[in-house]
Amino acid sequence: MATSVLFDAPGPKTVARHRAYTMAAYGGLLLVVAFIAWRLQQTGQFAYDLWEPVLTPSIIEVILVDGLLNTLKMAFSAIILAVVFGLVFGMGKLSDHAWVRWPCWLVVEFFRAVPVLLLMVFIFYQFGGVTNGDRGAYWSVVAALTLYNGSVLAEVFRAGLNAVPSGQAEAAYALGMRKSQVMTIVLLPQAVKIMLPSIISQCVVALKDTSLGYAIAAIGLSTVSRLVYIEYGNQLQVVAVVALLYISVNLVLTGIATWVQKKFVGEKNPIDLTRAGNMDGGQNTGGGI
Amino acid sequence: MNVVLDNAGDIALAFIYTLSLFVVAGVLSLIFGALLAAARVGPVAVLRKAAAVYVMLIRNTPLLIVIIFFRFAGPKIGLTFGFVDIRVADIRLNNLYAACAVGLIVYTSSFVCEALRSGINAVPLGQAEAARAIGLPFGGVMSQVIMPQAMRHALPPLASVQIALLKNTTVCGALGVFEAFARMRGLTNDFASARTEIFLAFALIFVVLVEVLSFVAYRLERRWRIA
Numbered sequence: 001m002a003t004s005v006l007f008d009a010p011g012p013k014t015v016a017r018h019r020a021y022t023m024a025a026y027g028g029l030l031l032v033v034a035f036i037a038w039r040l041q042q043t044g045q046f047a048y049d050l051w052e053p054v055l056t057p058s059i060i061e062v063i064l065v066d067g068l069l070n071t072l073k074m075a076f077s078a079i080i081l082a083v084v085f086g087l088v089f090g091m092g093k094l095s096d097h098a099w100v101r102w103p104c105w106l107v108v109e110f111f112r113a114v115p116v117l118l119l120m121v122f123i124f125y126q127f128g129g130v131t132n133g134d135r136g137a138y139w140s141v142v143a144a145l146t147l148y149n150g151s152v153l154a155e156v157f158r159a160g161l162n163a164v165p166s167g168q169a170e171a172a173y174a175l176g177m178r179k180s181q182v183m184t185i186v187l188l189p190q191a192v193k194i195m196l197p198s199i200i201s202q203c204v205v206a207l208k209d210t211s212l213g214y215a216i217a218a219i220g221l222s223t224v225s226r227l228v229y230i231e232y233g234n235q236l237q238v239v240a241v242v243a244l245l246y247i248s249v250n251l252v253l254t255g256i257a258t259w260v261q262k263k264f265v266g267e268k269n270p271i272d273l274t275r276a277g278n279m280d281g282g283q284n285t286g287g288g289i
Numbered sequence: 290m291n292v293v294l295d296n297a298g299d300i301a302l303a304f305i306y307t308l309s310l311f312v313v314a315g316v317l318s319l320i321f322g323a324l325l326a327a328a329r330v331g332p333v334a335v336l337r338k339a340a341a342v343y344v345m346l347i348r349n350t351p352l353l354i355v356i357i358f359f360r361f362a363g364p365k366i367g368l369t370f371g372f373v374d375i376r377v378a379d380i381r382l383n384n385l386y387a388a389c390a391v392g393l394i395v396y397t398s399s400f401v402c403e404a405l406r407s408g409i410n411a412v413p414l415g416q417a418e419a420a421r422a423i424g425l426p427f428g429g430v431m432s433q434v435i436m437p438q439a440m441r442h443a444l445p446p447l448a449s450v451q452i453a454l455l456k457n458t459t460v461c462g463a464l465g466v467f468e469a470f471a472r473m474r475g476l477t478n479d480f481a482s483a484r485t486e487i488f489l490a491f492a493l494i495f496v497v498l499v500e501v502l503s504f505v506a507y508r509l510e511r512r513w514r515i516a
Binding site: 010018021022025026029039040042043045109110113114115116117118119121122125126204208209211212214215222226229235236239242243246247250251254 | 345346349351353362367459462470474484488495499500
C-alpha cells in the first residue's frame with residue numbers, strides 16, 4: 001500500500017527509465033537462473049539416478065511417514081505443552097504476589113535467552129534421553145521446544161491479557177468477582193481471540209525448530225533426510241525436497257494464521273510482539289508475508 | 290565449577306568463534322537485507338516479486354536445512370568455499386566456517402528485509418504524500434523523510450532478528466564449526482558428571498550476551514525516539 005505512495009505517478013521519461021530497469025532486472029535474474037541451471041547441468045545434478053531415490057515409493061514413504069509425520073507430531077506435542085507452560089507462566093508474571101511474579105519472570109527470561117540447541121542436548125544427555133532410544137530423543141526435542149516456545153508464549157499471553165481494555169477488568173471487579181474469576185471468565189476469553197494468530201505463527205517457529213532434532217538424531221524430517229542422502233549421495237535433491245515440504249506446511253500454517261487474524265482480530269494486531277525475542281525475530285512482527 | 294574454570298581457555302575460544310560468526314553474519318545480513326528491502330518496496334515490479342519470493346522461501350525453511358544446503362549440497366555443484374582459509378592465532382576460518390556463515394547470512398537477511406519493510410509500512414501515508422507534494426524525488430522521499438522514521442519503527446524487530454541470529458549461530462556447531470555449542474557438547478562428553486554446571490555456564494554466557502544486545506538496542510531506541 002505504502003509502496004505506491006513512495007513515488008509519483010511516473011511521467012514519460014520515468015516510464016522509459018523504469019522499463020529499462022525492468023529489462024535489466026529481468027536480464028539479471030535470467031542470468032542468475034541460467035547460471036544455476038548451467039552449474040546443475042555441468043555437475044550432472046539432473047541425472048535420473050540422483051532423483052530416483054526421492055521418486056521411489058518406499059523412500060517417499062520413509063520421508064513422509066518417519067520424517068514429516070514425526071516432525072509434525074513433535075511440533076504438535078511441543079506446541080500443546082508450550083501453550084500450557086505459557087499460560088501458567090504468563091499469568092504468573094501478572095500475579096499480585098512478588099514471590100510468584102519474580103520466579104516466573106526469571107524462568108521466562110532464562111529460557112528465552114538460551115539457544116534451543118543447548119537446551120535440547122543438555123536435556124538429552126542429562127535426563128535419560130540417551131538411554132531411551134528414539135523415545136528419549138523425541139521427548140528431548142519436545143521438552144526443549146516446550147520450554148523455549150512456552151517462554152515466548154508466556155510473553156504473548158501477558159501482552160494479550162494486557163491488551164484487553166482495562167474497563168473490562170474494572171467492570172468485573174465492580175460486579176464483585178474475585179481475581180481468578182476476572183481472569184478466567186472475563187479476560188482470558190477476550191485475550192485468546194487476540195492471541196490466536198500469534199500462537200499459530202509460533203507453531204511455524206516450533207515446526208522449523210524441530211529440525212534441530214538432527215543434533216541428537218531424533219527421528220524427524222532432518223534426520224531422515226540425512227540418512228537418505230548419505231545412502232544415495234544426492235544431497236542437493238534431498239535438501240530440495242525436504243525444504244519444499246517444510247515450506248508447504250509452513251505456508252499452510254501462515255495461511256491459517258492470516259485467516260484467523262482477519263476473522264477474529266481485524267487488520268492490525270493490537271499486541272506488539274517484536275520484543276518477544278523469538279528464535280526467528282521478525283516472524284511475529286505482524287502482517288502477512 | 291572446576292571443570293568450567295579448568296577449560297576457561299577453550300570456552301573463551303569457542304565463544305570467539307560464536308561472536309565472529311555473529312558479527313560477520315550480522316553485518317552482511319544487514320547489508321543484504323537492506324538491499325532486499327529496497328528491491329521489495331522499489332518501483333521495479335520484477336525485483337519486488339523476486340524479493341518477495343526469496344523471503345517467502347527462505348523464511349519458511351528451517352535454518353538447519355539452509356546451512357545443510359551450503360555445507361553438503363553446495364560442494365556437489367562446485368560451491369566449496371575452498372578459497373576461504375584465514376588464520377588468526379588459534380582461530381582458523383576455513384571452508385566449513387564460510388559455508389555456515391553464508392547459510393546464516395542467507396537466512397537472516399530475509400528476516401532483516403521483513404523487519405525493514407514493516408518499518409517502512411509503519412510510516413504514515415501522509416508523510417510520503419507531503420514529501421512528494423514539496424517536490425522530492427523518490428530518492429529524496431526515501432532518504433530524507435521515510436527512512437529516518439522507518440528506522441525508528443524497524444529497530445525493535447531488527448534487534449530481535451540479531452538476537453535470534455546470535456542464538457542461531459549454535460546451529461553451525463552441529464555442522465562442524467567449533468563454536469560454543471560444539472564445545473559444550475565436547476565438554477559434556479568428557480566430563481559427564483559435571484554436565485549441569487557446564488550447561489549452566491554456557492547458558493549464562495548466552496543470557497549475558499543476549500541481555501547486552503537488548504540493552505544496546507534499548508539505548509538506541511531511547512536515543513532515536515522523538516519526544
